[in-house]
Amino acid sequence: MQNTPFDLQGKTFLVTGASSGLGQQICIRISEMNGTVILTARSIKRLNETLSKMAKGDHKILPADLTKSEDINSLVAELPKLNGVVFSTGLSIIAPAGFISEEDYSKTFKTNFEGSMMLSNAIIRKKRIVKDSCSMVFISSISTQYPFVGGALYVSAKAAMEGYARILALELAPKGVRVNCVSPAFVRTQMLDQTANNFSDEVVQKIEGRQLMGLGEPDDVAYPVIFFLSDAAKWISGTNLILGGG
Ligand SMILES: NC(=O)c1ccc[n+]([C@@H]2O[C@H](COP(=O)([O-])OP(=O)(O)OC[C@H]3O[C@@H](n4cnc5c(N)ncnc54)[C@H](OP(=O)(O)O)[C@@H]3O)[C@@H](O)[C@H]2O)c1
Secondary structure, eight states, X not given: OTTSTTOXXXXXXXXXXXXXXXXXXXXXXXXXXXXXXXXEOSOHHHHHHHHHHSOSSSOEEOOOOTTOXXXXXXXXXXXXXXXXEXXXXXXXXXXXXXXXXXXXXXXXXXXXXXXXXXXXXXXXXXXXXXXXSEEEEEEOOGGGTSOOTTOHHHHHHHHHHHHHHHHHHHHHGGGTEEEEEEEXXXXXXXXXXXXXXXXXXXXXXXXXHHSTTOSBOHHHHHHHHHHHHSGGGTTOOSOXXXXXXX
């Protein structure tokens, strides 16, 4: 794998949401491609579980609650220069528009949008990026393009993230920083289990039936993210790749 543009040797990446699901799998695959990972999320125990599944390296755990500005500041203060960031923090609260509470709005937007936005802008402000060799990847959702009933909060927060990522791509291009989104359909993770609990079996089967290649596996997202992080994607910025299983 060494000496190919996909190799991540000598590069350091921050992965948010690293304690679970897609973030965890992304950490594992980066480490297998020889990259170094800074893992963040709230649960130290589950971050250590991720670490135990990764290939050996100088990886580091820096726990933070991204809904708290003081946590973001202390996280950024400890960061080395980064060749990339993957924003995989998220939660899904399902509620029909007439039943949206202020608390759920605040929780969804703080976790799914504001935390990633404030973290990315602190990383830029504090110059934690390697100029001309940095790639940011935001995990959005296919639901911004194929919305679902009850998804008002989740879909709006992800749409805000996509808009932000496009602006970031414009603003950071002169510094050689690439910014892209990936938009997965349903993938087997803890989030899917929680989301499925909010729907009847019939609705879940309908969703599965719409994905022609079935539900995704975490690797179906992790490998495309690795591509965006690597030099193989060095001329790609401002895009949003649908990972939808057909
Ligand atoms: N799974 C899918 O089908 C699917 C489809 C499309 C898009 N996505 C998106 O992909 C991303 C990852 O989803 P997933 O399926 O991997 O979900 P997951 O397994 O539930 O993981 C969510 C991650 O976010 C972290 N997190 C939640 N609140 C946080 C906070 N306040 N501060 C810091 N970290 C926080 C969690 O860690 P702690 O609890 O330890 O903090 C966890 O590591 C999300 O943005 C999701 O919207 C998922």
